[in-house]
Amino acid sequence: xxxxxxxxxxxxxxxxxxEYVFGYPGGCVLHIYDAIFRQEDVxxxxxxxxxxxxxxxxxxxxxxxxxxxxxxxxxxxxxxAVTGIATAYMDSIxxxxxxxxxxxxxxxxxxxxxxxxxxxxxxxxxxxxxxKNVGDIAETMKxxxxxxxxxRPGPVIVDIPKDITDPNIKVPYEYPAEISMRSYTPPxxxxxxxxxxxxxxxxxxxxxxxxxxxxxxxxxxxAELRELCRALNFPVTQTLMGLGAFPGTDPQFIGMxxxxxxxxxxxxxxxxxxxxxxGARFDDRVTGKVDEFCPHxxxxxxxxDPASIAKxxxxxxxxxxxxxxxLLDMLAQIKxxxxxxxxARIADWWLQIxxxxxxxxxxxxxxxxxxxxxxxxxxxxxxxGGEAYLTSDVGQHQMFAAQFYPFDEPRRxxxxxxxxxxxxxxxxxxGVKFAHPDADVACVTGEGSIQMCxxxxxxxxxxxxxxxxxxxxxxxxxxVRQWQEFSYDSRYSHSYLEALPDFKxxxxxYGHVGMTIKKxxxxxxALREAFAMKNRTVFLDFLTDTKENVYPMIAAGKAHHDMxxxxxxxxxxxxx
Amino acid sequence: xxxxxxxxxxxENESGALSRVAGLFSARAYNIxxxxxxxxxxxxxxxxxxxTVGSDKxxxxxxxxxxxxxxxxxxxxxxxxxxxERELVxxxxxxxxxxxxxxxxxxxDSMACITDETDGFLIIEVSGEKTWLDDFLLTLGxxxxxxxxxxxxxxxxxxxxxxx
Numbered sequence: 153x154x155x156x157x158x159x160x161x162x163x164x165x166x167x168x169x170x171e172y173v174f175g176y177p178g179g180c181v182l183h184i185y186d187a188i189f190r191q192e193d194v195x196x197x198x199x200x201x202x203x204x205x206x207x208x209x210x211x212x213x214x215x216x217x218x219x220x221x222x223x224x225x226x227x228x229x230x231x232x233a234v235t236g237i238a239t240a241y242m243d244s245i246x247x248x249x250x251x252x253x254x255x256x257x258x259x260x261x262x263x264x265x266x267x268x269x270x271x272x273x274x275x276x277x278x279x280x281x282x283x284k285n286v287g288d289i290a291e292t293m294k295x296x297x298x299x300x301x302x303x304r305p306g307p308v309i310v311d312i313p314k315d316i317t318d319p320n321i322k323v324p325y326e327y328p329a330e331i332s333m334r335s336y337t338p339p340x341x342x343x344x345x346x347x348x349x350x351x352x353x354x355x356x357x358x359x360x361x362x363x364x365x366x367x368x369x370x371x372x373x374x375a376e377l378r379e380l381c382r383a384l385n386f387p388v389t390q391t392l393m394g395l396g397a398f399p400g401t402d403p404q405f406i407g408m409x410x411x412x413x414x415x416x417x418x419x420x421x422x423x424x425x426x427x428x429x430x431g432a433r434f435d436d437r438v439t440g441k442v443d444e445f446c447p448h449x450x451x452x453x454x455x456x457d458p459a460s461i462a463k464x465x466x467x468x469x470x471x472x473x474x475x476x477x478x479l480l481d482m483l484a485q486i487k488x489x490x491x492x493x494x495x496a497r498i499a500d501w502w503l504q505i506x507x508x509x510x511x512x513x514x515x516x517x518x519x520x521x522x523x524x525x526x527x528x529x530x531x532x533x534x535x536x537g538g539e540a541y542l543t544s545d546v547g548q549h550q551m552f553a554a555q556f557y558p559f560d561e562p563r564r565x566x567x568x569x570x571x572x573x574x575x576x577x578x579x580x581x582x583g584v585k586f587a588h589p590d591a592d593v594a595c596v597t598g599e600g601s602i603q604m605c606x607x608x609x610x611x612x613x614x615x616x617x618x619x620x621x622x623x624x625x626x627x628x629x630x631x632v633r634q635w636q637e638f639s640y641d642s643r644y645s646h647s648y649l650e651a652l653p654d655f656k657x658x659x660x661x662y663g664h665v666g667m668t669i670k671k672x673x674x675x676x677x678a679l680r681e682a683f684a685m686k687n688r689t690v691f692l693d694f695l696t697d698t699k700e701n702v703y704p705m706i707a708a709g710k711a712h713h714d715m716x717x718x719x720x721x722x723x724x725x726x727x728x
Numbered sequence: 729x730x731x732x733x734x735x736x737x738x739x740e741n742e743s744g745a746l747s748r749v750a751g752l753f754s755a756r757a758y759n760i761x762x763x764x765x766x767x768x769x770x771x772x773x774x775x776x777x778x779x780t781v782g783s784d785k786x787x788x789x790x791x792x793x794x795x796x797x798x799x800x801x802x803x804x805x806x807x808x809x810x811x812x813e814r815e816l817v818x819x820x821x822x823x824x825x826x827x828x829x830x831x832x833x834x835x836x837d838s839m840a841c842i843t844d845e846t847d848g849f850l851i852i853e854v855s856g857e858k859t860w861l862d863d864f865l866l867t868l869g870x871x872x873x874x875x876x877x878x879x880x881x882x883x884x885x886x887x888x889x890x891x892x
Contacts, residue, residue, distance in 0.1 A: 270744055275755045279798040282744070299798065334892070335740055335801040459792035462785065 155325040157286040157317035158183035161250060164293035165194045167327040170221050172197055172212065172586050174205040178225025179265060180252030183317035197586070197615055200607035202229050204579040206236020207605065210245050211583030214566045215541055217372065219246040219300050220583065226252040227265030230311075231272065235573060237307045238276035242570025243393060244370055246305035248296045255315035256284065269311045278306030286316040287323050294328045303338025304457040305370055339456060342473035344481060350428075350452045350469045351485040357426035359448075359501045360386045361417075363409065363438075366393025366569065367431020367455060368475055369562040373397070376479035377430065383486055385495050387505055389417040391432050392554055393569040400558025401538070406505060410438040411706050412551045415513035415715060415723065416505055418704075422712040423504070424449045431455060431475050434464040435570070444711035454478050513704045514555050515720040522697040523672050525549060525624045529556035532594060532622060535679040540592040541584045543567065545577035545601030548630035549622075551702045553596040575604030578621065582608055585617035592620070592683060599625040599652055599693075609662040612689050620682050621691040623655060626698045634701045638716075659691030668693045732761065733787050734813060734882050736777045736890055737794060737803035741767060745799040749776060752797065758782065758790050762815070762858075762879030773801065773892075779858070779880045804890045806882045813882035816855045817865070820874040823848050827871045834867060849873065 155163055161184050165173065174197045177185045188196050199205040202224045209220025220240070224233050230251040240247045254263040270282050279299050281292045289312065296308040354360065362384075368377050374397045381388050381398055388398045389409040398405055407414030409421055418440075421427065427449045432438070439445045445465055453460075453467040454475060461470040471478055516526045529552050532540070542557055544550040544567040559565045566584060568576040581595035602623055612619060624630075632647040656666030665688050669678045675694065682690035703718030717723040739745045746765055753760050761779040768775050780790060787805070794800050806813065821827045823845065831852060834840055840854035854864060858880050865875065884890070 271747065274744075274748060274751055333798070336798050457796070459789065459796050461792075463789055463792075466785075 158187040175223030180226040202232035207579035208583035211580030216587035247307040280309035342471040342478035365432025371475035373475035396559030416508035418712040655693040764879035816878040
């Protein structure tokens, strides 16, 4: 089969089993777009801004486990995509981004819409390629998908100069069935000696904590994690990125850890004698003050990326490899121990944790008439039966969603944890809807974040991807305002959003349903009404309490046991 | 405690491979004391040698992060083995009896040699270990008009190699 470069790009996607491409055309990708026009297998989704394309592909990838695919033009097309690429990079999301480039002959001449895409994206991709010959496109595409989806996943860019997609130049096409690269060998199973060492520590632990992260979700290790946790009866905490790998409603789950984690999770970490970190990278929002991180604990660290090991925290046993086979090997070793494994050994530890739990650290004032953001999330949970896919933007609403919507399944909670990208939520929700057309999808956002990628409401109408937008509108950049209250004597420098649009009318202008909810008693009925409209995108603008804070909180630079507790919690200073 | 390390690696001979390595050092705030790169006998590979300084923990991270780069095929920490290191220096001095005497005194045990003499200026070529060269340059001090250093390269001694 002889194909042109443009056709090879699309045929490669087809052979890779790609269903959707999120993109935006422009001069340097017109040949590729013409190839899209002449086939029907790979469906193209025309976004309204390239940032939206990357976040939508990202949301699709997070919800489905399949790589997200983006197609944008050179210059501004590529630069607009950078925020979304960096977002995916920080959270290790598999993504292949095809960028047009100016013709080879004019590269370096400051040609129209020319930018050094390879140079600009180099620090925020797993790898990138500039393809120089039409005959190299197929193999490069194969490499891109292989790199993006194997080992520690991440975004890969394929930058393609316009001249090599010329429809008049055809070359024989064959998509490689397999690819190997001498410079890249992702780890598979873990070292059995290390696994045995880990199990020895597990056997001796009196105050253990399982600290599970996004790697368990990405590595499809949720079932094995559940089995391990239940076999051991150890308390389980999860990072923001790991929520759902272990069920959020399970009594063994002690809540999220870190800056806005629960009191019980952070106190358990601080007092633990064994931390089992699985697919987690000891992010600064998790560790707090590194010097005082888990001062009494031995640490086991399981990760697919050797560079994650001992990057922030020195560990006692490191196991490098894919989470699933490692957990299976670990389970096999633990089963060997069955006769001597003593579950009663940690009974006192559970008693202690239950005391911490009794502080009810996330309690908020339920007596006021104003709409508390936490209340909205609780009602959202109730109305969706805890079954929805939730995307979020970044800020207070993100933390409230993570705290008050317990996820029982992996891939249901989709947020920008590493980069913290405002504007992520709405296009990501659209991407989720492409992956799961029949599922309830909600985007929890705020009036600040939603305005950063609002234009995708238009795409959502065009492609009929109904999402419920839960706008927790407090008129402030809430998290900024909270930090200014705590650290800057309430000098609210530029955190108040004036001249906000009427979101109801705005949603209607985009052809969707808009609702404004001003009273607490209207919250649940509004949500029920919105979710009953299965085929409509509904924008619910909740006018919430303007000064609510996210509690508990570990201030930057503080340790796990040094938490600020909310006024409604039962925490007393003289408690242990 | 910070220590100097010489890390040598085989890179895919692709455009942009060097910038990935250099970019990694700047992005993660690692030090580069010197960096030198050239093709090997195998035209698909180039060999890059970087001299860096850091605590054991930082050096470990540098090596892991380098290894993670897709274009890095293989790397070795020459400081961890019995190795030979060399750096080439070219320096220009104004010709005078005093400087010539100084160079010939130093040259006796250093293999420094006068490689060029043009318009009353000498170019001296000298190679050796980095610390030895530092001392050599200090001795000449103000006599030096211009100096260029190649950056350190090295090989493990004996059987150990960095090859595919």
